[in-house]
Amino acid sequence: MNLTHLTALELGRAITQGDVTIPQATQAALEEIAQRDKSLNSCITVLAEQAMERAETLQKGLKPGLSPLYGVPLLLKDNLCTQGVPTTCGSRLLEGYVPPYDATVVEKVKTAGGVCLGKGNLDEFAMGSTTETSNFGPTRNPWDESRVPGGSSGGCAAAVAAGFAWYALGSDTGGSIRQPAGYCGLTGLKPTYGSVSRYGLVAYASSMDQVGPLCRDAADCAAVLDMIQGKDPRDSTTVDGNYGGLLSSLASDIRGLRVGLPMECFGEGLRPQVAQRVQEVARVLESRGGTVTQVSIPELKLVIPAYYVLASAEASSNLARYDGVKYGFRAKEYGNLTQMYENTRSQGFGKEAKLRILLGTFVxxxxxxxxxxxxxxxxxxxxxxxxxxxxxxxxxLLTPVTPNTAPKLGESLRDPMGMYLSDLYTVPANLAGLPALSMPCGVDGDGLSVGAQLVGPRFGEQVLLNTAHAYQQETDYHRQVPKGGGMG
Amino acid sequence: MEETNKPVRELSRLARLSLTPQEEEELAGRLEEMVGYLHALSQVEHGAEVEAPSAVPFRPDQVEPSLDGDKLLNQAPQVRDGYVVTPRSVGEGGAE
Structure with a gap:
């Protein structure tokens, strides 16, 4: 059995049945990381010793009736606070910061028996679409190491695609789960705003930030969402709801499903090969009993300027807290308090964070x-x-995830406006607080993964997961792994 | 561009960032490009006033264990006798 190619649920079942032990799975993942992450740079922190200790403890506690993901190793994006483990946000500004508490989602994953392997690389403070703005260097795409994995959850996406972890928790403010999932051939889901706690997620744009899963297929996403969704008294933006049961209700019967293709998402700027792959998804859904119609949502025309105004405004306010007083980095030299703030922030923030702070201050x-x-x-x-x-x-609604496939390293840094514009299809779900899922739907002429996006109404996670699950019954794009990955 | 090139220094002062001349030039150029793009919003009619989010009901006030003070202080770059040390905040200009 090639352990690192299994889905999270398959590994969970193998653990329950005694075919694999939790330490064996953890060891397999850690060996992959040790061998291959020097070139991919997907992890900022690897918790080798802690993960093995935890795996041993969990193995002893194995009994019937546990979470389907009990014992399954995962990676956390490094903007999720982890008690006793450095949390960097890919920035020098959090140098030396070791949170004294766990984010709610981290607590939930631990309670369900997750083994945290480490912390995934990201664009600084989740600001970027390529994972090139990290203070810890860029992450590479395991499908083609000359290309970016997307961002900002690019470390998590690259790691899951490469077989370093069976799933990961990322965060999505304008597409930061769905876009790297699309570039790395994964299934990723941004949940309905307010359905997953943001307590312990380092804030970028609080009205849009949401934690969600990066997985190998829709069923894994359902299992992870069942684990992390829910009202949290520590995050007043979470809402009560009927959470749980997404996995047990997962169905592939989509007869009668009404699929809309927004014509605004298939126009200028979209690469023809990407359009073609997404149109093929529509045909597969039709073949399973769905009906496909074209819809028009002209309001989508100005989503990019609106998103960058709102996100930068919130970022400039959220990032005001980094002043070198209570935690993280403080500049060595300053003459007075204002200089301490200015020198700390100027030396601690990278260029992209500074730009967005200035833009937010301006608007x-x-x-x-x-x-x-x-x-x-x-x-x-x-x-x-x-x-x-x-x-x-x-x-x-069915749309592409991005107008293109993964760009070469450095390309987006030379054309940042082009990078911002490529968020066109993902930001509407953040602006409207809706759930949206990204899934692989084939490759382009260069063999690079193309992602299709499904957007649902508020709390429509089940319909998104069922649609993706139905699609994944017909296709095997989600089962493909990059060359060089995997071990027995 | 008028709106950002000159005032970029003022924006960085407001944001407590001290930019090097090179950074100032580069970021002014990028801001100019972005602000130019954001002008597209000027065609938008003001919609109805955005609804304020509905008030979140307060939870009952009760004493609960909180994070450990010493652990929090351990995160501070400089601490003395249980206090975070910063330069003087009133009447700036003094030494620490």
Missing amino acids: LSAGYYEAYYKKALAVQGQVKQGLERAFAICDV
């Missing part, structure tokens, strides 16, 4: 607030209305 400043921030809020309202209108006649 919130007197005279510009009305012209930018309020207009962006108006667009956000219109986008919500446009999507609601679409969901009156559709159950899911």
